[in-house]
Amino acid sequence: MMDTNFLEGKIVLITGAGSGFGRNMAISFASKGANLVLNDINMAGLEETQRLVLDNNKVEILLVQADISDLKQVKDMRIKTFEKFDNVYILVNNAGIDGGLYKSLAASPKVYDKVMAVNVKGAWNVTKTFHHRMKGQRNFKPIRGKIINIASCAGTESGFNPYLGIYSASKATLIAFTKLWALELGSSNITVNSISPGLFLTPIYKDDKTIKMLMEQRGIKLPIDRIGMPQEVADIALFLSSPAANYITGHNLVLDGGMTISVNKL
Numbered sequence: 001m002m003d004t005n006f007l008e009g010k011i012v013l014i015t016g017a018g019s020g021f022g023r024n025m026a027i028s029f030a031s032k033g034a035n036l037v038l039n040d041i042n043m044a045g046l047e048e049t050q051r052l053v054l055d056n057n058k059v060e061i062l063l064v065q066a067d068i069s070d071l072k073q074v075k076d077m078r079i080k081t082f083e084k085f086d087n088v089y090i091l092v093n094n095a096g097i098d099g100g101l102y103k104s105l106a107a108s109p110k111v112y113d114k115v116m117a118v119n120v121k122g123a124w125n126v127t128k129t130f131h132h133r134m135k136g137q138r139n140f141k142p143i144r145g146k147i148i149n150i151a152s153c154a155g156t157e158s159g160f161n162p163y164l165g166i167y168s169a170s171k172a173t174l175i176a177f178t179k180l181w182a183l184e185l186g187s188s189n190i191t192v193n194s195i196s197p198g199l200f201l202t203p204i205y206k207d208d209k210t211i212k213m214l215m216e217q218r219g220i221k222l223p224i225d226r227i228g229m230p231q232e233v234a235d236i237a238l239f240l241s242s243p244a245a246n247y248i249t250g251h252n253l254v255l256d257g258g259m260t261i262s263v264n265k266l
């Protein structure tokens with residue numbers, strides 16, 4: 001099933017697609033035939049993603065530079081999207097920021113506002129702006145659209161992390177919204193799920209020194225003893241997008257090599 005072009009004729013919108021997981025997902029979705037709307041605040045990153053996608057795939061791509069924390073810019077992105085494409089089948093709320101290594105009560109109001117604005121309000125802005133049109137996609141049966149939120153195991157009960165305080169709370173909120181939106185959109189045959197990655201080397205960590213420092217500080221031993229690969233997140237996003245996952249909704253899929261079930265965790 002995963003070998004077929006199950007996304008042909010479908011549009012995938014990915015936020016934060018100029019780097020990291022977003023880039024891997026763009027390449028993976030295109031490999032299954034999807035046309036893409038790629039968003040980021042960083043245009044150079046988007047152009048590089050576009051180049052990598054087109055290296056091996058013949059798909060249509062719209063690049064939209066927009067800050068998802070600003071509803072006005074997200075509404076402009078909707079206009080641009082529907083000038084080029086008729087709808088969006090998969091919406092991936094991936095863009096996110098870390099906010100630095102502060103305990104939640106030591107974080108500044110500025111960090112609080114910024115992290116919540118991107119990680120929570122940004123996903124809410126995009127979902128709020130795009131879900132109406134997705135609901136109308138009756139020609140796609142049995143599911144009219146899918147929303148995938150990229151949360152974090154730091155937002156799960158066994159992964160709350162005081163060293164990433166506000167970030168941890170923001171991702172817990174995104175997981176709560178995943179379940180709420182699944183309830184709100186289920187009757188329109190739209191599924192909503194989240195992926196909660198553990199430790200993965202992407203530009204959000206700059207280099208693997210930060211990850212190794214975090215692991216040492218917290219005495220982490222990963223049951224599957226290696227840092228995750230961004231492609232593994234893209235593979236799970238593809239699975240959730242595939243017909244095999246049509247009956248899954250409101251689920252938070254933890255992808256952490258067993259970190260959060262271990263006693264030696266972040």
Ligand SMILES: NC(=O)c1ccc[n+]([C@@H]2O[C@H](COP(=O)([O-])OP(=O)(O)OC[C@H]3O[C@@H](n4cnc5c(N)ncnc54)[C@H](O)[C@@H]3O)[C@@H](O)[C@H]2O)c1
Pocket residue numbers: 015016017018019020021022039040041042045066067068069094095096097098118122150151152153196197198199200201202203204205
């Ligand atoms: N790397 C990890 O280990 C890890 C673990 C758990 C969760 N995550 C989550 O995965 C998602 C992707 O992160 P990544 O690791 O690929 O990091 P990344 O920094 O490589 O990618 C994030 C992208 O989002 C973009 N972005 C930031 N603010 C934005 C805004 N306001 N509007 C639009 N785009 C914006 C950035 O420019 C960047 O291109 C994030 O939500 C992150 O919190 C990452």
